[in-house]
Amino acid sequence: ARPRVGYFYSGKKKEQQLSENMMNMKVRDFQSIPVVVHESLSVYDAITQMFLEDVGTLIVVDEKSFLSGILSRKDLLRTAIGTTELEKIPVHMIMTRMPNISYCKKNETLVQAAKLLIERQIDALPVVESTDGGLAVVGRLTKTNITKAFLSLAENHDF
Amino acid sequence: ARPRVGYFYSGKKKEQQLSENMMNMKVRDFQSIPVVVHESLSVYDAITQMFLEDVGTLIVVDEKSFLSGILSRKDLLRTAIGTTELEKIPVHMIMTRMPNISYCKKNETLVQAAKLLIERQIDALPVVESTDGGLAVVGRLTKTNITKAFLSLAENHDF
Structure with a gap:
């Protein structure tokens, strides 16, 4: 183990x-x-799409392709057990909509995004860019992405 | 910024x-x-229980309370849209069952558990203890736990 106090030679350290x-x-x-x-x-x-793409969260956009809502597996499951005619209900009836959507921008740190995921108790954030007309959707950040980031910290080091 | 090469005094370093x-x-x-x-x-x-407890994964146990299966939101959603009589189907009909369940033990590192979550593309692992009769369920490890761990690494440091 490296001594905790003292002078020692430093290359580019693992830590x-x-x-x-x-x-x-x-x-x-x-x-x-x-x-x-x-x-x-x-x-x-929407449920079919969620299975096809194998994602936990769908991002909903309006006619101009700007962010307007979020659909989680939980939202879809709640509707699926409460309703029989799922073909007749549009997703805008059940989605979480703006301004109640948490999102992030691509230049933010992963730590900021992870904080938001935990504080809001959600699984995914849309990654957006502000434009004159609204928020353009450019990505999706999930707890899976954070878990991979956590692993990448470990993989760069010999534990 | 700290010089990358050279001699310098080291207290207990952040890194x-x-x-x-x-x-x-x-x-x-x-x-x-x-x-x-x-x-x-x-x-x-089971769906009701999942909403009440607000979890993404339910752990299924047999009559001796040993691990026998796992139910994800995805499993429940698939069944909910494919079937009308959800009250009549027992969860053992639709669960992922042993030996196809990934699990971890409480003394393993979080890195090992995170690797398993990513490799198997799952959201949660049961935490188990081996006993003579089977695997006793003592916890649940999810990507939310990993995200909190990721944050705790950052919170201990001034970035």
Whole structure:
């Protein structure tokens, strides 16, 4: 073990790298491709889409393709057990909508995004860019991305 | 910024702490309470239980209270849209069952558990203890736990 107090020679240290790595982890380097559906899609088709893409969260956009809502597996499951005609309900009836959506930007740190995921008790954040007309959806950041980032910290070091 | 090469005085370094913290992170320190249901519970009641406890994964146990299956939101959603009589289907009909369940032990490192979550593409692991009769369920480890661990690495340091 390295002595905790004293003078010693320092190359580029593992520990130093680890700290630097964590500071430099940005949303853009770990985000996933967003899976986006339109507000008018039926709940049934949204569930199908969620299975096809194998994601836990669908991002809903309006007719101008700007962010308008979020659909979690929980939202879809709640509707699926409460309703029989899932083909007739558009997702905008059940989605969480703006301004109640938490999101992040690609240049934020992963630590900021992780904080938001935990504080709001959600599984995923849309990654957005502000434009004149609204928020353009450019990515999706999930607890899976954070778990991979956590592993990448470990993989860079010999524990 | 600290010079990357050279001699310098070292107290207990932030970077050193970070590295040590990561090595010392064990499943037992981050695990959640397991939410357990019996094999004979109906799918409908399992969904209700999942909402009541607000978890993404239910752990299924047999009559001796040993691990026998896992139910994800995805499993329940698939059944909910494919079937009308959710009250009549017991969860053992739809669960992922032993030996196809990934699990971990409380003394394993969080890095080992995180690797398993990513490799198997699952959201949660039961934390188990081996006994003569089977695997006793003592906890639940999820990507939320890993995300909190990731944050705790950052919170111990001034980035």
